[in-house]
Amino acid sequence: QKEVEQNSGPLSVPEGAIASLNCTYSDRGSQSFFWYRQYSGKSPELIMSIYSNGDKEDGRFTAQLNKASQYVSLLIRDSQPSDSATYLCAVKKSGANNLFFGTGTRLTVIP
Amino acid sequence: DGGITQSPKYLFRKEGQNVTLSCEQNLNHDAMYWYRQDPGQGLRLIYYSQIVNDFQKGDIAEGYSVSREKKESFPLTVTSAQKNPTAFYLCASSMKWQAYEQYFGPGTRLTVT
Numbered sequence: 001q002k003e004v005e006q007n008s009g010p011l012s013v014p015e016g017a018i019a020s021l022n023c024t025y026s027d028r029g030s031q032s033f034f035w036y037r038q039y040s041g042k043s044p045e046l047i048m049s050i051y052s053n054g055d056k057e058d059g060r061f062t063a064q065l066n067k068a069s070q071y072v073s074l075l076i077r078d079s080q081p082s083d084s085a086t087y088l089c090a091v092k093k094s095g096a097n098n099l100f101f102g103t104g105t106r107l108t109v110i111p
Numbered sequence: 112d113g114g115i116t117q118s119p120k121y122l123f124r125k126e127g128q129n130v131t132l133s134c135e136q137n138l139n140h141d142a143m144y145w146y147r148q149d150p151g152q153g154l155r156l157i158y159y160s161q162i163v164n165d166f167q168k169g170d171i172a173e174g175y176s177v178s179r180e181k182k183e184s185f186p187l188t189v190t191s192a193q194k195n196p197t198a199f200y201l202c203a204s205s206m207k208w209q210a211y212e213q214y215f216g217p218g219t220r221l222t223v224t
Binding site for chain 1: 144146151152153154156159161167169201211212213214215216217218
């Protein structure tokens with residue numbers, strides 16, 4: 001079982017719609033969760049971090065964490081073509097000194 | 112401007128040669144990390160350093176070496192022992208090693224033929 005799992009996609013949504021990206025993790029004791037955006041050929045960019053159960057909103061982005069279900073998601077409201085990228089989920093496992101990354105979900109926003 | 116720089120952006124080497132990838136940060140971050148990214152495999156940790164003059168192996172350290180003589184610099188050497196070195200190499204840093212918000216440099220794409 002992988003430490004962090006994401007659907008590879010591609011996920012296609014029309015411009016203006018809500019994009020929903022999902023991530024599950026294997027270590028129940030994980031404490032810190034991150035979403036990165038990676039444009040093709042570029043390096044990952046941190047867009048959200050979440051540490052507690054519930055929702056955290058930042059502009060058009062909302063991260064949702066459910067530790068009981070070992071599930072973290074990223075919602076992008078009013079999706080724009082510029083949001084087209086691969087989104088990486090990263091998790092800090094208990095007892096580990098580094099992050100574990102999923103393989104990413106490729107999002108395409110169709111104008 | 113504060114940030115992380117990696118050089119060069121593209122690097123080509125012949126098989127059997129060692130090559131060193133540069134990573135510099137002026138964010139005053141304590142911790143630095145090296146990852147490699149291959150298509151469909153996500154990011155895999157090579158080495159990390161929590162403080163100057165200290166570093167630990169990550170999940171795929173074989174064939175790689177690092178040094179951390181200065182807080183700002185964390186160079187990665189890809190040795191000839193690395194069996195499949197062609198990849199996108201990413202350097203990252205975080206403020207403290209306990210702070211897991213990591214920020215990435217622009218990356219170096221290494222091609223070995």
